[in-house]
Amino acid sequence: MALQWMILTYVVAAEAAVALLLTLPYPKLLKNRLVSLISLILQPALFIVPFAGFQLLDIYWKNEHRLMCTSEICTAAERDRYEKSVFKAQRNVILCATACLLYWCIYRICKYNKEIQSLEEVEKRYKNK
Numbered sequence: 001m002a003l004q005w006m007i008l009t010y011v012v013a014a015e016a017a018v019a020l021l022l023t024l025p026y027p028k029l030l031k032n033r034l035v036s037l038i039s040l041i042l043q044p045a046l047f048i049v050p051f052a053g054f055q056l057l058d059i060y061w062k063n064e065h066r067l068m069c070t071s072e073i074c075t076a077a078e079r080d081r082y083e084k085s086v087f088k089a090q091r092n093v094i095l096c097a098t099a100c101l102l103y104w105c106i107y108r109i110c111k112y113n114k115e116i117q118s119l120e121e122v123e124k125r126y127k128n129k
Contacts, residue, residue, distance in 0.1 A: 004055065008095055011048055015102035022109045035113040042110060048103055052096040059089050059096075 018038060026034065069082040 005092060005095070008048075008052065008055065008092075008099055012095060012099050012102060015048075015099065015106060019102055019106050019109065022106065022113075031113065032117060035110050035117075038106065039110045039114070042107055045103065048099050052099045056093065056096045059092055063089060 021034065022038060066085065067082075069078050074082075
């Protein structure tokens with residue numbers, strides 16, 4: 001079970017690094033090549049959205065079927081274990097949401113850069129006429 005969360009953690013870290021790379025100021029040629037490279041990677045990397053969605057459904061299902069420890073009969077160890085599982089679930093929800101949000105941000109940054117590049121080409125053609 002922990003492997004899927006490690007994978008998601010590494011993907012979020014990689015997405016954060018890519019988003020940082022895309023937002024740093026570079027010379028125009030380097031920026032265009034970086035955006036085109038990331039754009040090629042974006043389509044295969046789309047797997048992260050359904051994967052994170054599936055993980056969210058898994059968290060929801062486990063939350064609905066989790067044994068509650070609210071009565072006086074529960075021991076301190078059982079109560080701690082219950083609270084720890086709730087905290088882990090909250091952390092994992094944030095991780096899934098961050099994965100989807102970062103993917104969307106990277107997609108939009110690449111799209112904006114491509115639109116800017118096409119508008120610059122149109123402007124260059126009008127100046128040449």
